[in-house]
Amino acid sequence: MHRLVIIGGGFGGLYAAQSMKNLPVQITLIDRRNFHLFQPLLYQVATGWLSPANIASTLRAVLRHQKNAQVLLAEVTDIDAERRKVIFAGGELGYDTLIVATGSSHHYFGHHDWEKFAPGLKTIEDATEMRRRIFSAFESAERETDPTKIRAWLTFIIVGGGPTGVELAGALADIANKTLTYDFRSIDPADAQILLLEASDRILSTYPEDLSSKAQSFLNNLGISVQTRSAVTELRAGEVAVKRDETYETIPCQTVLWAAGVRASHLGAALARCGVATLDRGGKVIVQNDFSIANHPEIFVIGDLASYTPRGGKPLPGIAPVAQQAGRYVAKVVGARLTGKTLPRFTYRDRGSMAIVGRATAIADLGGFHLAGFTAWLAWLFVHLMQLVEFENRVLVLVQWGWFYFRRSRAARLITGDRFES
């Protein structure tokens, strides 16, 4: 039986596995976590709206009835393309065809020490750590008596004006202005100052300009200070240094959330080291028309780790729909090869993109058709609910969303992990 190994159970890897359900191959899906994470909703865990389990589906449960698939929980450290083996702690696994779909993680442009001051948002643990910091900051402000220190605890800086940064800013504003309204006795949570810093000219720069500026005015209406052309030059405990054009400013701030950069998974570098793959400037693996690597037709790279440029087009963005469609396409390529057929080349079907901007507000770019406000939010809600993999999650998420919408409460605002220390 043809041995097919997939590394990574994200949108690319999982969809590839499911799409090969009826192929005569023996699939092993390897992931270091036991669940598929619905990353587009991770910011809702970070802001206490959803529980981690609401946006995670156990990989084994998803694939339990797929007879030709098995799951292996392991962290792949290297790929031996010569011997066609995947290497992980305590073992290795041979393959005939390999699909690498290990995605990306956040990075700090060389400032590794910034991570402890400004957590990013890629994993469940990242999200619960952000949640801990956000809600602990209000607790610290409540206990503090020095007005300067209170101000620093009630200042939240979000670095990066992409979709994640905008979503976090909007959710934070809702927490400060609505969720916590009656919770404190010394401070008024609505005094919180939320700053969204973006180094380029405008937020949501992958969207059309009119939607960017609508998003910015939605955020301004929520009381968020959106600062473009503003780059962080230094992060220290309790302070953020910002360069704005040619002026420098230091902002006292206890809570910084990182939504700026992503870096491709280390397996791209591993493939490049042994001369198998070529990387682009962002560390992504440059793939061919069918997502395979040049000279290694048996290795495919999909999802955020892949650098795919359609003929005469721009490189595809690192978003879920691209990964899903690539996963399905590669499954078809594998099937075609087994029967000696060929396949038309991949074309990305862009169904549009959407970003949440506060409560029940969104922007949507649906192929030239632009929506902003409540209708865009309804579209967002529908698309995301339909995509959650397991049925039970959909029901629970819907209950929690509905509850939040009507009561503006946040049921999951637990401070867990390290205990609160003032």
Added chain:
Amino acid sequence: MHRLVIIGGGFGGLYAAQSMKNLPVQITLIDRRNFHLFQPLLYQVATGWLSPANIASTLRAVLRHQKNAQVLLAEVTDIDAERRKVIFAGGELGYDTLIVATGSSHHYFGHHDWEKFAPGLKTIEDATEMRRRIFSAFESAERETDPTKIRAWLTFIIVGGGPTGVELAGALADIANKTLTYDFRSIDPADAQILLLEASDRILSTYPEDLSSKAQSFLNNLGISVQTRSAVTELRAGEVAVKRDETYETIPCQTVLWAAGVRASHLGAALARCGVATLDRGGKVIVQNDFSIANHPEIFVIGDLASYTPRGGKPLPGIAPVAQQAGRYVAKVVGARLTGKTLPRFTYRDRGSMAIVGRATAIADLGGFHLAGFTAWLAWLFVHLMQLVEFENRVLVLVQWGWFYFRRSRAARLITGDRFES
């Protein structure tokens, strides 16, 4: 205004605070966590059925509309009864009346080093750690090829045959026999061996004998090996040494869950050190008829930290209903004192006790009226749902329970925290 400080937001402390809603006092509820935890359902988080947020209610949210109450997030380290001050890291707080309700934690009969081999179940972090170990054990078994090692990974020992131990054992049997049925390819999860060790003559020894023996036969029917008069003498990585009457046995086992002993909170010892309180053998504070301490009418101790013996009766057990009733009673005592009235003495209204024994099965002792099986489970379900403090949690828990009951799935079986390492 009369300054009333409550330490601990569990059943005792929170119910006391809520019951003083209309008293002319200024209440400060101090807790080291920002949520009230519904501990009776903690085993369901540990076994991947519920999410942490389902059984936790933010203290500030519960008390948000109670004008005379505020919440302080801090860990109390000491009580200065002389100066009437509560001491915590970075501050202190004066009181006119103090209610201490800090409960208990698990303990290992002097074997502190056992904790790393056998986590207990008192906090949210304990529960997610247990969950991680349970589901990681099946993952390790799936990856292992040596039959002896597979056996050790599929052996689960629960130490302690009280309600928590019995609930964990029943849930584990359901995981092994139903939840994971189609999930693995190399192992059969139903091969898991579940041992419930109890040092005394019978499990659930606080229940009548007929219910104990019914519970034991329910557990046996689930394939659980219940071993009474069996005490753990040593815990090491991968092994448990057990003394059974006069014979000794060493059982290879990778997953040990601790449900044996509890120890009173350290604040009892703090009160005893300065001569304010007298402790019983278990470290609990001996209280008077009205839950105050002898010679210190301004200090009350309630809940699991209190040792309360009704006139001519047995000491009250450390369970939620006792803490709740004590909280309400002490609130009335405070109110009566403010107006110079006196109160009839406390009488505990025993509404019965129940324990879950596997899926949709329970035992219930309702004041001489004994139930066992499905009807007992329905009674348990009703009582516990009604008690969950916030409405939204009830809805979510009900959805998840219903889902589980019909599909025997467990949506929250995430392995989080330390990554899985084989």
